[in-house]
Amino acid sequence: MTIAPAELRARLAADYQPVRPLRSPWARTLWIVPLAVVALFAASIAFNVRQDAPDLGWLGVWGLSIAQSVMGVLVVGAALRESIPGRDWSRGAIALWLAIPIVTVVGVTLASWEASPVFLGAGWWLVGGICFAGSAATALPVVAFASILAARAYPTRPAVAGALLGMGAGLMADAGWRIFCHFSEPAHVLSAHLAAVVMATMIGALVAVRLCGLRPSSVRRGGL
Amino acid sequence: MAEDHRLRELMREYQSGRFEAFDEIYASIAPAVRRYLLSQARDAAKADDLVQETFLQMHRARHTYDPTFPLMPWTMAIARHVWLMDRRTLSRRPWAPDDVTAMDLPVKAEAASFADRVEVRRALGKVAPARRNAVIQHHVLGFSFKEIAERAGIAETAAKLRSSRGMQQLRTLLKGQDK
Secondary structure, rough: OOOOHHHHHHHHHHOOOOOOOOOOOHHHHHHHHHHHHHHHHHHHHHHOOOOOHHHHHHHHHHHHHHHHHHHHHHHHHHHHHOOOOOOOHHHHHHHHHHHHHHHHHHHHHHHHHHHHOOOOOHHHHHHHHHHHHHHHHHHHHHHHHHHHHHHHOOOOOHHHHHHHHHHHHHHHHHHHHHOOOOOOOHHHHOOOOOOOOHHHHHHHHHHHHHHHHHHOOOOOOOOO | OOHHHHHHHHHHHHHHHHHHHHHHHHHHHHHHHHHHHHHHHOOOOHHHHHHHHHHHHHOOOOHOOOOOOOOOHHHHHHHHHHHHHHHHHHOOOOOOOOOOOOOOOOOOOHHOOOOOOHHHHHHHHOHHHHHHHHHHHHHHHOOHHHHHHHHOOHHHHHHHHHHHHHHHHHHHHHHHHHO
């Protein structure tokens, strides 16, 4: 019979205490929902609902944004599942989790453009910059909170988990921002709004890697 | 199937406060974990170190285990992570005294009783790299265990353990040469 080394046993015994198992990743995803709701309403409350709302209708404005936001919450859920050892996604699944949101944003963009084509004429860079910065900034609190949730688990691939939660946060933030921004021109939406989602994805990956670097690890900090 | 169920139950008990369950978990899964780590590291001493680090990480991450899922995939994911982190740490560490034959080794009285400097060098070359590094850094270069631990990115206890195991291996090798 294999016996645990005395030093290892003593070390574990030193800080041993009962723990409560983490809830399932999808249950913990529910913690994100209030932030998703805030992100959904923030821009429209702070500024206004897009001017072409009557042309788009309730489904075109709120319906598509809610769908995008729900997609964002699901992607954060995928990130939280990725953070559990042994529950990590396959490469194909990760590619799908990253591709589906992009397809969602493109789909929402084209649907909005089809229903209400609004060109962005003058001030391309200014408006683009505002939409990019606004979306990315709205995503940051969600990225921060989701990163803490992920770090509470044990992500063995923090960059992957972080990228997923960043993308989810970006989707939620953009879902709210598109309720305010009425420029449906695909070139604007894909360059500014989608770029903000990509930026949130990168920030998520960086934050998760950083946070997990702070997690006690015997390999990096202690251990036998 | 029954074994899997028993392991889940043991881990659940370990989570909920029965520390003794650890011994049974260790006895059941340590051989498999060691086999996996040995297949990756191809160095028995290294694999032993990594097994202990894996169990330490399992202890720290025990709250992430969901008893409704099998224990082994969770354990192996942690073992793989430990192996990859160790490999990354090694790749970031530029200094490793592999060429011990060129070093000027002050043979201590303890070693002198077994062999001369040449034999010590030769034996040291056969000690597992991680342990050899710890022995050389502590006994030859005079680093404290704290300094060795910082350089290697491991715990002070781990540095002590590596050094003491390295010395033990060295003694065994020198005794072997003596005969």
